[in-house]
Amino acid sequence: MRYAFVVSSGLGYQIPRLFQNESSFLEFDKVLQFLREQGFTGVELNLDSDEQCALSRIRESINEQGLQLAAVGTGLVYAQRGLSLTDLDPAKRGKALAVVKGLLRFASSEHAVVVIGLVRGIPSGDMDAASKLLREILVECDQAARECGGRIALEAINRYETPLLNTARDVITLIQEEHLAATGLLLDTFHMNIEEVSPNETIREFASKIVHFHIADSNRWPPGHGHLKLDDALHVLEESGYQGWVSTEVLPKPSNIEAVEATARFLRTHDLMRS
Numbered sequence: 137m138r139y140a141f142v143v144s145s146g147l148g149y150q151i152p153r154l155f156q157n158e159s160s161f162l163e164f165d166k167v168l169q170f171l172r173e174q175g176f177t178g179v180e181l182n183l184d185s186d187e188q189c190a191l192s193r194i195r196e197s198i199n200e201q202g203l204q205l206a207a208v209g210t211g212l213v214y215a216q217r218g219l220s221l222t223d224l225d226p227a228k229r230g231k232a233l234a235v236v237k238g239l240l241r242f243a244s245s246e247h248a249v250v251v252i253g254l255v256r257g258i259p260s261g262d263m264d265a266a267s268k269l270l271r272e273i274l275v276e277c278d279q280a281a282r283e284c285g286g287r288i289a290l291e292a293i294n295r296y297e298t299p300l301l302n303t304a305r306d307v308i309t310l311i312q313e314e315h316l317a318a319t320g321l322l323l324d325t326f327h328m329n330i331e332e333v334s335p336n337e338t339i340r341e342f343a344s345k346i347v348h349f350h351i352a353d354s355n356r357w358p359p360g361h362g363h364l365k366l367d368d369a370l371h372v373l374e375e376s377g378y379q380g381w382v383s384t385e386v387l388p389k390p391s392n393i394e395a396v397e398a399t400a401r402f403l404r405t406h407d408l409m410r411s
């Protein structure tokens with residue numbers, strides 16, 4: 137398995153207004169260097185736009201620092217720009233879809249997955265209509281992914297954040313019913329702790345469908361700061377034959393630096409990160 141760390145203006149190593157100003161690009165370079173020094177080989181980003189200038193610069197930075205792009209998250213498309221894949225306004229829905237498609241092209245050129253998490257939106261009211269909209273648009277996303285050789289990681293997210301696709305089985309059922317060939321499962325230990333009967337059983341059951349994996353402890357702090365047995369979960373994941381990225385998506389607690397160091401230390405102590 138390969139280990140990555142999220143860098144964003146929200147979760148992960150937090151850089152305020154990341155990619156919105158010059159100083160944030162400079163800090164980004166330093167953070168990438170720090171991640172590499174700590175033993176991580178990949179970085180996961182959360183982007184809210186597919187603006188080409190910024191994407192080229194991001195690609196250059198990652199390559200220069202000798203890291204790989206593990207994944208591109210899209211939650212900020214919703215959190216920062218208010219665009220979701222289930223918005224009842226077709227124009228806003230279309231904009232969200234356009235950004236996801238642009239990010240799919242970028243990510244696929246770097247062999248990275250695009251994460252579909254909260255960009256699905258938080259619908260209230262007619263849930264059947266929202267579920268139907270989501271299905272239709274995920275079919276479109278999958279089609280776009282196939283066209284550019286990309287892959288989508290559809291995340292099971294806990295009920296307190298969205299009513300749509302809370303469990304691994306919810307995600308797998310949709311993928312199978314809609315025959316989504318370029319879409320796989322993203323499991324996140326924080327969400328699984330809330331929604332799954334037995335997270336380790338869930339990992340075993342759906343191992344062949346997992347295309348990306350997020351770790352955080354029970355309180356979303358770095359591994360070792362909560363009450364999850366993350367070493368057990370990761371050994372189960374490894375034994376299941378998973379060879380993709382394990383990406384640390386945590387709150388920047390106690391601080392950015394300490395979150396990275398604590399995670400690296402945890403992964404080494406438990407013989408998971410071996411480089």
Ligand SMILES: [Mn+2]
Binds near residue numbers: 253291324350385
């Ligand atoms: Mn996650």
